[in-house]
Amino acid sequence: MKKYMKNAIEIAKKGVRKGNSPFGACIVKGKTVIAVAHNTVLKRKDATDHAEINAIHKACKKLRNHELRGCTIYSTTEPCPMCFSAIHWAKIDKIVFGTKIADVKKLGFSELTISAGKMKKLGRSKVKVRGDYMRKKNLELLKMWEKKKGKTY
Amino acid sequence: MKKYMKNAIEIAKKGVRKGNSPFGACIVKGKTVIAVAHNTVLKRKDATDHAEINAIHKACKKLRNHELRGCTIYSTTEPCPMCFSAIHWAKIDKIVFGTKIADVKKLGFSELTISAGKMKKLGRSKVKVRGDYMRKKNLELLKMWEKKKGKTY
Numbered sequence: 434m435k436k437y438m439k440n441a442i443e444i445a446k447k448g449v450r451k452g453n454s455p456f457g458a459c460i461v462k463g464k465t466v467i468a469v470a471h472n473t474v475l476k477r478k479d480a481t482d483h484a485e486i487n488a489i490h491k492a493c494k495k496l497r498n499h500e501l502r503g504c505t506i507y508s509t510t511e512p513c514p515m516c517f518s519a520i521h522w523a524k525i526d527k528i529v530f531g532t533k534i535a536d537v538k539k540l541g542f543s544e545l546t547i548s549a550g551k552m553k554k555l556g557r558s559k560v561k562v563r564g565d566y567m568r569k570k571n572l573e574l575l576k577m578w579e580k581k582k583g584k585t586y
Numbered sequence: 587m588k589k590y591m592k593n594a595i596e597i598a599k600k601g602v603r604k605g606n607s608p609f610g611a612c613i614v615k616g617k618t619v620i621a622v623a624h625n626t627v628l629k630r631k632d633a634t635d636h637a638e639i640n641a642i643h644k645a646c647k648k649l650r651n652h653e654l655r656g657c658t659i660y661s662t663t664e665p666c667p668m669c670f671s672a673i674h675w676a677k678i679d680k681i682v683f684g685t686k687i688a689d690v691k692k693l694g695f696s697e698l699t700i701s702a703g704k705m706k707k708l709g710r711s712k713v714k715v716r717g718d719y720m721r722k723k724n725l726e727l728l729k730m731w732e733k734k735k736g737k738t739y
Contacts, residue, residue, distance in 0.1 A: 479646040480653065480676035481639050493632045500633065514709065515671030518698055522668060523633035545671055545709030555708075556667065556698030 434507075437461050438531065438567045441507045442574050444469045445484065452476055454542070455578035458484040459507040460492045460525070467504065468492040484508065485516035489523050500524045509571050510537050511564060514545050517552045520560055527561040531571025540575060587660075590614050591684065591720045594660045595727050597622045598637065605629055607695070608731035611637040612660040613645045613678070620657065621645040637661065638669035642676050653677045662724050663690050664717060667698050670705045673713055680714040684724025693728060 437459045445457025448471025456472040470487035474480060485508055492501055505527040506512075506520055511534045520528055528549060538544045549562050590612045598610025601624025609625040623640035627633060638661055645654055658680040659665075659673055664687045673681055681702060691697045702715050 474652050474675075478650055478652045479643055481634075481642055481646075481672050482652075483675075486634050489634055490632055493634075497631055499627050499631045499635075513671060513675075514705065515668050515675060518666060518668030518671065519634050521698055522627075522636075522666075522696075543675075545674055545705070545711055547705070547708050551708070552667065552698070552700070555700050555704070558698060 434529065435567065437466065437505075437507045438509075438529065438570070440466060440469050441484075441509050442531075442567075442570055444471045445509050445574055446577060448472055448484075449574075449578050449581065455509070455574050456484040457509045457574075458488040460488050460501065460504050461507070462496075462501075462504045467495055467501075481515070483513065483516050485512050486519055489519055489525075493523070502526065505529060507566075509574055510534070511549050514547050514552055517549050517558075517560075518556070521556065521558045525560060527563070529563045529566045531565070531567050532575060533564065536572070536575065540579065587682070588720065590619065590658075590660045591662075591682065591723070593619060593622050594637075594662050595684075595720075595723055597624045598662045598727055599730060601625055601637075602727075602731050602734065608662070608727050609637040610662045610727075611641040613641050613654065613657050614660070615649075615654075615657045620648055620654075634668070636666065636669050638665050639672055642672055642678075646676070655679065658682060660719075662727055663687070664702050667700050667705055670702050670711075670713075671709070674709065674711045678713060680716070682716045682719045684718070684720050685728060686717065689725070689728065693732065 441457040441459040468491035473482040594610040594612040621644035626635040
């Protein structure tokens, strides 16, 4: 499992170097990586271009299916309610995330303060959720972004 | 205001005729229509292609900005949590919707049962929300879709 989260962290770092926000995602089916993507909101100037949305878009295209049953998504940070809901719609089986929404809210991101766990409970979604995965490595990613000069949100 | 919701209904009907789900959205800034879009999940095989996401994508591209301040979005049905959150991220001022999430859940759509009002409250979002707008016309749209043979979700 570690290598899939490492993929998500690596693509997020690539995104940060290009001037994007520090978020990455990796979608896996069985042992096959289907899609990796970083956040592109700032560089592509699109509010919906979160890492998870970009990864789902790529995965749907690759598998030619709007349903991604049997897949797991690795997110460097807990998916926001937009991404959680997109994961629900895509019928992805499981979410594994590193840092929490609360961690990035502290950094200034205007998150809707609703955790993935709360979204799952309120929306009665079947998606499995596991947090705090490789938290240390994911915190390092956020620190890398924090140190960057001229960053925007 | 009516003509903007009519735009959303018309594009949704166009989408239904092409085999898509019965949802449309129209984004307006001042008196200018910035973008209209229908749901394309089934035809483009992408789980994230809800009408509102498609409309935000088009509007961001048109205005070359990931923030759509000063805009109002007209949705034929209450935005799902994915779309509500996308609207929050895009910093759209106001949502005006017709039918409710509860109406389309009855039709078989696997909605996360969280209303836009609840999302706003829980997420402490500043976006204004007005529902039940032109409800009758929007219910007619859902009925048009219900009568269609061979529909999928």
